[in-house]
Amino acid sequence: MAEQTVAVGAGLPAGEYSVHDRERWLPEQHSSRRSDFARDRARLLHSSALRRLAAKTQVLSPTAGIDFARNRLTHSLEVAQVGRELATSLGLDPDIVDTACLAHDIGHPPFGHNGERALNTWAADIGGFEGNAQTLRLLARLEPKVFGPDGRVYGLNLTRASLDASCKYPWPSTSSVADPSGRAKYGFYADDTPVFEWLRAGAPERVRCIEAQVMDLSDDIAYSVHDFEDAVVNGYIDVAALGSRVDHDDLVRSMYEWIGGEFTHDELIAAFDRLDNLDVWLDGWDGSRRSQARLKNLTSQLIGRFAGAAIHATRQGATGATLVRFGADVVVPPGIQAEIAVLKGIVATFVMSRNTRQPIYAQQRQILTTLADALYADAPQHLDAGFAEDWHDAENDVARKRVIVDQVASLTDQSALSWYERLVRQ
Known part of the structure; x- marks a missing residue:
């Protein structure tokens, strides 16, 4: 990964986190001098859920034969x-934010x-599926x-501050918000309400802590x-033509x-013009080492541009002595938001919205829903040991169907294909 400088000037003094912030749902006692938040990061870093992300799709599936594209x-x-x-740079505990960032896609x-989308459709009668709710x-x-x-079971039993920082949408499905594609976004399923209420104790309703922001x-x-970078590298x-x-x-x-x-269209055009006028913006691509170096330099400069602007604006908007937890909000200048949106839009247009990929997407959805049907019909046979135990402990059909969702969601791209071949196409 290219070196990136995102800080602007000296960082703010580190804020204080309370005993309340450091609490775990199940109290623990430790003899080492490692901080509570460093312990959270270590638990996440060593988790099997994080390792599985190495074989899950970011934009291009790891099964697509492109061995240098980014994965989750x-x-x-x-x-x-x-x-x-x-x-x-903002005086927040870096281990809390690091943990939340590592966890955000698990x-x-x-x-x-x-x-x-496929699992949300399959689980529509039990409350659906949402990746952020599945993270919690x-x-x-x-x-x-x-x-x-x-x-x-308490999972990783993270501290309240780290768990809350990992919660991108601190509200239930009954009051979800829709993203630009129309998908409902929320932070927890109904049967995970107890832990959500615990982690949000004392928090303002529907307000994300600054670490989550x-x-x-x-x-x-x-x-x-980085998805823009991958889309360029992979042709x-x-x-x-873009330039x-x-x-x-x-x-x-x-x-x-x-x-x-x-x-608006005008705002997007203006944002594209600002990016296109950067000295480091690409004017061609031939895959050579020189082209790769120019692309990496663009990547670094863009990250520094976006992060640096947000750091400056957030500091300018802060009124309290500390920003931690609910002491301030992240401020991203509208022009920077538009530039980020332009990069996302370019990737979406050239990669995710291509008609040539639509049959692939349809096939992937069919694989997951058919696999879920097969597992549900034969459960607990074929389930991993932990999910088979959950199946036996489930009190009703809703809970049992949620076990199937948990099992399928845990699979990597390759294991989903393998299970489908073994259980459906045998």
């Missing part, structure tokens, strides 16, 4: 690097957002680490910049539709 794990590591520097199923479920229940004296911004920055974007404005009106129209009207 490399993306999460890059998000964490950006987030850690942002946290340090709830995603095989095949990325396409797989998320993994952190607080499914990832095996801590069990109580009564046998109750930094995680979200870091994700946006890394997603927009999805014609750099020369010469070939079919430019159609591109801007497509970006506008993908983004969902958050910015």
